[in-house]
Amino acid sequence: MDQFSTFSDLVQSSIAADDFVKITLSKPLRKNDGLRNIYVRLVLIQEEVKMSFTYHYKTNDQVKNYGISEGIEVLKEFLLTTFRTAVVFTLKEDLQVFVSKKKVVSFKSGAPSFANKPPITHDKPKEKRADMGAYLRYLGVTDAENNVIPKMADKFRQINKYLEIMEGLIANAKLPKQIQIVDMGSGKGYLTFALYDYLVVQRKMDVTVTGIELRQELVDYCNGVAEKCAFENLKFECKPIQEYANKKIDILIALHACDTATDDAITKGIVAKAGLIVCAPCCHKQVRQSLKGKEQEDPILKYGIFKERQFEMVTDTIRALILEKRHYQTKIFEFVSNEHTRKNIMLVATKSTKEIDEKGLNAKIKGIKDAYGIEEHYLETQVKF
Numbered sequence: 001m002d003q004f005s006t007f008s009d010l011v012q013s014s015i016a017a018d019d020f021v022k023i024t025l026s027k028p029l030r031k032n033d034g035l036r037n038i039y040v041r042l043v044l045i046q047e048e049v050k051m052s053f054t055y056h057y058k059t060n061d062q063v064k065n066y067g068i069s070e071g072i073e074v075l076k077e078f079l080l081t082t083f084r085t086a087v088v089f090t091l092k093e094d095l096q097v098f099v100s101k102k103k104v105v106s107f108k109s110g111a112p113s114f115a116n117k118p119p120i121t122h123d124k125p126k127e128k129r130a131d132m133g134a135y136l137r138y139l140g141v142t143d144a145e146n147n148v149i150p151k152m153a154d155k156f157r158q159i160n161k162y163l164e165i166m167e168g169l170i171a172n173a174k175l176p177k178q179i180q181i182v183d184m185g186s187g188k189g190y191l192t193f194a195l196y197d198y199l200v201v202q203r204k205m206d207v208t209v210t211g212i213e214l215r216q217e218l219v220d221y222c223n224g225v226a227e228k229c230a231f232e233n234l235k236f237e238c239k240p241i242q243e244y245a246n247k248k249i250d251i252l253i254a255l256h257a258c259d260t261a262t263d264d265a266i267t268k269g270i271v272a273k274a275g276l277i278v279c280a281p282c283c284h285k286q287v288r289q290s291l292k293g294k295e296q297e298d299p300i301l302k303y304g305i306f307k308e309r310q311f312e313m314v315t316d317t318i319r320a321l322i323l324e325k326r327h328y329q330t331k332i333f334e335f336v337s338n339e340h341t342r343k344n345i346m347l348v349a350t351k352s353t354k355e356i357d358e359k360g361l362n363a364k365i366k367g368i369k370d371a372y373g374i375e376e377h378y379l380e381t382q383v384k385f
Contacts, residue, residue, distance in 0.1 A: 003105040004076050010088055010095050011072055015042065015049070019091035021114045023075065027084035034058045038078060040071070042120040049120065079105075089114055111353045113329075116171040133201065135193040138225040159194045165335070165346070166195060166278070170251070173276040173350050179207045179250045184241045184265035185257035186211030189222040195253075196234045211236040212244050241265050249274045256282040263379040266319060269349075270326050270383055277328065277349040280335055281319070284312040286378045311372075316347055318365055318377045323349040325361045326383065 014020040023040040037056040042049055043065060051071030055062040066074055079086055079099050086097040089112070096108040132146040141152045141159075148156045170179075179199075186192045192211045199205045211234075213219050219238040226234045237244070241257065241264040252269030254262055255278075262281045269277040320330040328349035335346040368374070 004079070004097075006107050007076075007086070007088065007095070007097050007105075008072050010090070011075075012068070014088070014090040014092070015068060017092075019117065021089035021091065021117045023086060023088050025075070025078055025083040025086045028082055029084065030082075033082070035082065038083070040075070041118065044120045091115070091117060113352075113354075114172050115174045118171070133197045133229065135197060135225060135229050135231075138228060139188065139190055139193065141190070155190060159190060161335070162191050163194055163198050167198075169276055169278065169348060169350070170199075173251075175250050175275045177206055179205065180246075180248050181207060181209045181251040181253065182244065182246070182249045182268070183209065183211045184244070184252065184254040184268070185261060186213045186218075186222070186236060187256075188218055189213075189225070189236065191255060192222070192236075192253075193225065193229075193231070193234070196231055197229075200231070200233065208233040209235075210246075212241060213238060214240060241268065244268060247272045251276045251278070253278045255280040258283040260286050260378045263319070263382055266323065266349075266379060267382040270323070270328075273351065275351045277323065279319075279347045281312075281316055281345060281347060284308075284315040286315070312345075314368060314372060314374070315377070316345065318368060319379055320347060320349070321361050321365050321368075322377070322379050322383060324356060325358060327352055327354075327356060329354070 011020070011023070020042060023038075025038040025040075026036075028035060028037075034057045035055060036058060039054040039056065041052050041054075043052040044050075045065060048067075050065045050067060052063060052065050053071070053074070055064070075086065079097065080103060084099050088095040088097070091112055091114060094110045094113055096110065098106045098108070100106070132142060136142040136156075137144065137146070140149065141156055142148055181195070183192045183195075189211055192209060196207065196209045199207045211219075211222060213222070213236060216238045219236045222236040226236070241254075241261055249269060249272035252265060252272070252274045254265035257265050257279075262279055263286075266277060266279060316332060320332060323330050329352045330347065330349045332345060332347050335344045365377075369377070
């Protein structure tokens with residue numbers, strides 16, 4: 001019997017049942033070949049579903065498409081000759097495939113990582129997700145003729161990039177049908193309004209959005225715009241993040257909440273067991289200030305600008321590890337180009353049911369703290385384990 005039959009059957013049945021998400025191949029046998037991973041998704045080409053392989057090399061990516069049967073055979077060949085592991089992601093389960101040095105194949109099933117599958121359209125043109133709604137005019141992004149004001153072009157691009165990111169994150173998070181979003185430190189509300197308009201007006205989702213902001217004048221202004229736009233389920237409240245008491249949060253957003261306000265927002269998301277936490281951290285002062293007067297052995301930290309950047313990375317890494325201890329899968333990536341701002345890092349945490357290595361995570365956190373002489377990270381004082 002074909003030792004890959006479990007693998008083949010799951011791939012074919014998941015495609016037939018329309019719950020196939022993707023396949024990844026990893027752990028190459030020979031790293032000097034340059035091929036690091038293979039990612040497989042479905043695409044629709046001339047009304048025929050095909051498997052699209054993205055070959056991820058050290059220096060570039062290459063894409064090739066196969067029919068379903070041929071694609072499965074190609075996958076088997078790669079598992080026998082090039083890679084040690086594969087994961088088949090479906091909406092019902094994740095199947096891990098392991099190939100030993102003696103070419104013995106074993107499998108392990110687990111809970112699904114994805115709640116929604118991606119579209120299979122091929123070569124889809126890049127689209128603008130921000131509809132030219134009235135809110136853009138009230139916020140000063142467009143003029144009376146719905147043209148983007150030149151000086152606001154960067155803001156409009158940022159809005160569309162944000163919506164693109166949120167679209168993918170929401171699609172892959174486990175969320176209820178009625179979604180409660182809380183935006184901590186919403187400011188003037190550009191992204192808050194854009195997300196509401198995109199999800200509620202354009203996609204007709206059942207979503208309630210609450211913006212939390214300290215400045216009363218901005219809260220009044222944003223509530224006025226929401227009323228003019230008839231955004232009934234969008235409201236803004238004037239209060240510190242720590243005083244927000246509603247524990248029903250499905251998506252927690254904190255974009256550029258200063259210093260430990262980011263940690264306060266993350267804490268609210270953790271306590272509420274939010275399905276998705278999205279942060280763009282800002283003004284990382286706590287760790288840096290706690291280490292004033294302590295001499296660092298690393299010569300890189302002799303220079304102020306490097307010290308600042310290093311402690312930003314340390315702060316956000318510890319945040320990510322603490323979130324992982326609370327059963328979140330985390331990732332950190334660049335939000336927008338750093339051409340206009342260095343405050344462009346996004347930390348994303350998605351609630352997961354996978355088992356965690358708490359001992360290993362504790363060791364990682366302790367290792368970082370010991371390396372820099374950090375006694376305590378503020379988020380640790382807020383989240384009790």
